Amino acid sequence: MTCEGNFTKKLSERGYRVTPQRREILHILLHADAHLTPAEIFEEAHKKLPNLTEPTVYRTLEFLAEIGLAQEAYSEKSKSAYEISGYAHHHLICRKCAKEVEIPHVKVEGLCQNLEDETGFKLMQNHLSFFGICPDCQEN
Amino acid sequence: MTCEGNFTKKLSERGYRVTPQRREILHILLHADAHLTPAEIFEEAHKKLPNLTEPTVYRTLEFLAEIGLAQEAYSEKSKSAYEISGYAHHHLICRKCAKEVEIPHVKVEGLCQNLEDETGFKLMQNHLSFFGICPDCQEN
DNA sequence: GTCCTTATTGCAAAAAATTGCAATAAGGAT
DNA sequence: ATCCTTATTGCAATTTTTTGCAATAAGGAC
Numbered sequence: 001m002t003c004e005g006n007f008t009k010k011l012s013e014r015g016y017r018v019t020p021q022r023r024e025i026l027h028i029l030l031h032a033d034a035h036l037t038p039a040e041i042f043e044e045a046h047k048k049l050p051n052l053t054e055p056t057v058y059r060t061l062e063f064l065a066e067i068g069l070a071q072e073a074y075s076e077k078s079k080s081a082y083e084i085s086g087y088a089h090h091h092l093i094c095r096k097c098a099k100e101v102e103i104p105h106v107k108v109e110g111l112c113q114n115l116e117d118e119t120g121f122k123l124m125q126n127h128l129s130f131f132g133i134c135p136d137c138q139e140n
Numbered sequence: 141m142t143c144e145g146n147f148t149k150k151l152s153e154r155g156y157r158v159t160p161q162r163r164e165i166l167h168i169l170l171h172a173d174a175h176l177t178p179a180e181i182f183e184e185a186h187k188k189l190p191n192l193t194e195p196t197v198y199r200t201l202e203f204l205a206e207i208g209l210a211q212e213a214y215s216e217k218s219k220s221a222y223e224i225s226g227y228a229h230h231h232l233i234c235r236k237c238a239k240e241v242e243i244p245h246v247k248v249e250g251l252c253q254n255l256e257d258e259t260g261f262k263l264m265q266n267h268l269s270f271f272g273i274c275p276d277c278q279e280n
Numbered sequence: 281g282t283c284c285t286t287a288t289t290g291c292a293a294a295a296a297a298t299t300g301c302a303a304t305a306a307g308g309a310t
Numbered sequence: 311a312t313c314c315t316t317a318t319t320g321c322a323a324t325t326t327t328t329t330g331c332a333a334t335a336a337g338g339a340c
Contacts, residue, residue: 012337016287016288017286017287017288017335017336017337018336018337019287019288019289019335019336021288021289022288038326038327039326051289051290052289052290053289053290053291054326054327054328055289055290055291055327055328055329056288056289056290058326058327058328059288059289059328060288063288080327092255092259092261092263094261095264101259101261103255107251107254107255108251110251111247111248111250111251112270114247115232115243115247115270116272119232119241119274119275120274120275120278121232121234121241121270121272121273121274121275122272122273122278123232123270123271123272124235124271124272124273128268128270130252130255130261130263130268131263131264132256132261132262132263132264133261133262133264134259134260134261135259135260135261138260138262152307156317156318157305157306157307157316157317157318158306158307159305159306159317159318159319161318161319162318178296178297179296191319191320192319192320193319193320193321194296194297194298195297195298195299195319195320195321196318196319196320198296198297198298199298199318199319200318200319203318220297
């Protein structure tokens with residue numbers, strides 16, 4: 001089974017079709033160590049699938065996010081970026097140098113629980129982005 | 141003094157120019173009860189300033205956010221939206237019906253403090269968006 | 281394997297957002 | 311009030327993202 005097999009299995013189990021395009025995009029997301037923009041994903045996937053088009057990448061990413069296999073990771077200036085859905089985690093991003101620090105979900109869990117209790121909302125929060133200035137940039 | 145006077149004053153105090161475009165966009169943001177998209181702001185401002193162009197709206201919003209007079213309020217699917225900078229607050233947004241509940245900053249303050257202490261980052265977090273399903277939509 | 285249904289893709293076109301640069305006008309100096 | 315400097319704007323062109331629709335191909339039935 002290829003590395004994205006677990007994910008394509010979830011697709012077919014849920015009645016969605018497994019296409020080369022979806023397989024390749026999942027593959028790329030799985031091997032990315034950070035989140036990627038649609039443009040980056042297109043560039044990469046296009047090497048393997050020469051007649052893949054941008055609209056397909058955009059629609060596939062949106063689709064994968066909708067069914068929960070990928071998630072949108074908001075980055076600066078509302079440029080969109082995506083990453084594979086894994087363990088819930090969050091990012092602290094420096095507004096100056098763009099350095100990112102990962103925040104484990106446990107840190108945020110208490111707050112989420114409180115919000116759920118108080119508002120009755122069921123949270124689907126698997127990626128928060130906090131912005132700030134990192135220690136290095138504070139000095140300069 | 142017009143209603144946006146406080147804001148235009150801050151502009152000139154800090155050496156930025158006060159232009160009809162900036163004045164009008166501030167005016168619109170001030171009278172909005174929610175955050176607005178660049179397109180909505182353009183449409184509105186264009187009535188008063190017929191030869192205002194989109195690029196100016198985009199650049200002005202980005203500029204106002206940069207100097208802290210406005211802030212970007214991330215909404216769904218990374219569409220950008222802006223609101224005037226006031227008291228820090230956050231939103232809990234329903235992914236189904238798009239209903240929004242405001243979350244006062246005090247709820248989030250503790251978490252922010254922890255993150256600052258642990259990472260050394262200085263947070264500039266004046267607007268977080270939490271996503272979930274609201275009580276009404278959970279029933280249906 | 282072949283056929284059938286329809287989800288998914290690619291293409292073409294449109295809409296939204298961004299960029300570079302010359303023209304304009306804000307605000308200080310005279 | 312007029313001039314000067316340069317931040318800011320508008321225009322034109324580009325890039326990015328989205329949409330509609332016909333063509334294709336995934337997956338089930340036979």
